[in-house]
Amino acid sequence: MVQSVDHVALLPAYLAAGTAVLVFLVDLLVARRGAVLAAAALGVLATAAGAFWLRRQPDRQTFCVAGDACSYVVTDRAALLAVLFALLTLGVLAFSAPLLRSRAVPAGEYCFLLAASMTGGVVLGFAGDLITLIVALETLTVPLYILVGLRRQALQSAEGAVTFFVVSVVATAVALLGAALLYALTGAVHLGRLAAALTADNDRLRSLPLTATAVVLVLVGLAFKVAAVPLHAWAPAAYDGAPVPVAAYLSTASKLGGVVAILYVAVGALRPWLDVAGPALALLAVLTMTVGNLMALRQRRMVRLLAWSSVAQAGYILAPLGAFAVSPGRTTDALTVAVAATVAYTVFYVVLELGAFGAVVALRPADADGGSLTDYRGAAYRSPWVAGAFVLALVGLAGLPPGLAGLFAKVVVVRSLLGGGAGWLAVAVALNAVIGLAYYVRASVALFGPPGPAGRARVAWPVAAALGAVTLVALVVGFAPQLILDAAAR
């Protein structure tokens, strides 16, 4: 029989996939850079608008089996995630304008792959079962292998792409193995049914070591996407080899995708087993932030420094979930607080990180990579506005007062840790924040060094506009963090 499909619920996914096809056709039939970029921007905006409109509609679901278990669930939160993914893609597209103009990468392929990746991100939020979730995450990741390797003249680009590809494939295999074991144990793939099966059949499953293996495998496989510690080493190589806007996309949209996947699986499906997954998550969080921060101290190249710092930030993101899992009682209230802290920190982080990478794009020549810290000497005198945005983003990532968003994010995380009774984790976060200060300040100071030989570079208007918008958002959520915290707590 033909399955009845609710096409209205699928609207954002259709719009995102349609964007990819539109960009593809425009590139083949018109073959002009401006037209390709305009088509991509238009499609991405339409996707954001469609998802936003869907948010106003009553909740829907489709691809359901036997009534209640659905593979595609439209909720308020999922629609907001789709909007966020589309806006991040729009920002990255704007940052890509000078790169595409410099002909260093082919415009049509670049925009098409970016739109294809966005499609995965848009669908991810709506996922209601493990298969949809992993397929969406893979759709988000697969185009990025090529995007990372798209600077065809640079050897690091190919190296980064291969490293990213190999680690990613291994991680996906691990996650799939975990999902398959979970299915073998419970006979369920839908997140809700998994939780129900794990609760109902608790005694039998507890006696099987296989269950714990499956839970840990799924979470470790997904932790790759946020570059958490056992699977973090790809991040610096891939970020540094990739064109800078692609690095921005990797560290924001791709990381957001990983966080969403971990949240959906850990909270939606594996909640009865969080006491097994929790200590693992807490340990991962501490290791991730420590390794990330210590390695970032040694970096001489700007993008590598940002990459290691984003590894460290993944640790802060995972910390509240780990704290919830090791807290006594594990009440629903505590879970809500932990999830809200994770989501709020992720949103703050994504905005600040996009700002930082946008500033790197604006300060560097169009077809160049991130360069070393010394290449940024004198940037504060050449382009004070861009340098100001950069410093604001870095200071925000460090969690110092002028970039209030980052400070509130850290406060939220530490408060949720203390509330969850994980004092040692809060101490680890605090110590790491202090270590982090050293290299964020070092990167900021580099901007104020004696001017180098490079002359004043013009900043392309799309980059300037996007950087301005991102910085404005960072300032707004810095002064009114309650906006994000309220939205995250819902």
Added chain:
Amino acid sequence: MSRRLYGVDGYLGSYATLGLLLIAGLLFFVAAFSANRLLRPARPAEPPGKRATYECGLDPVGGGWAQAQIRYYVYAYLYVLFAVESVFLFPWAVVYAQPGFGTTTVVEMAIFVAVLALGILYAWRKRVLRWT
């Protein structure tokens, strides 16, 4: 009883034959090479050209790192395009005429094929179908 003893009747039982075959193959291989080693005369010599690469009787030309034609990868990709398409077309072709399916099913498959056909369009517009 003996069948049960060897576990041949279980789910994994069908693999027992395969396992036996593997073991027999391994034993044959080891026996043949051991016999060869024991029976053959051993008078190693180093005539000129003994360790040169054998190329159908011709003298070897160039080094071991010969370059392959990279342009064939395009044809590999195009093949994958059609292979994936046919994997989904076959089960569809079995059911689409049955009651309960109909126009919707045909339209769905048309969309799927159209999306894959974009790959051909790409190859054509980028001039990779022309042999240079």
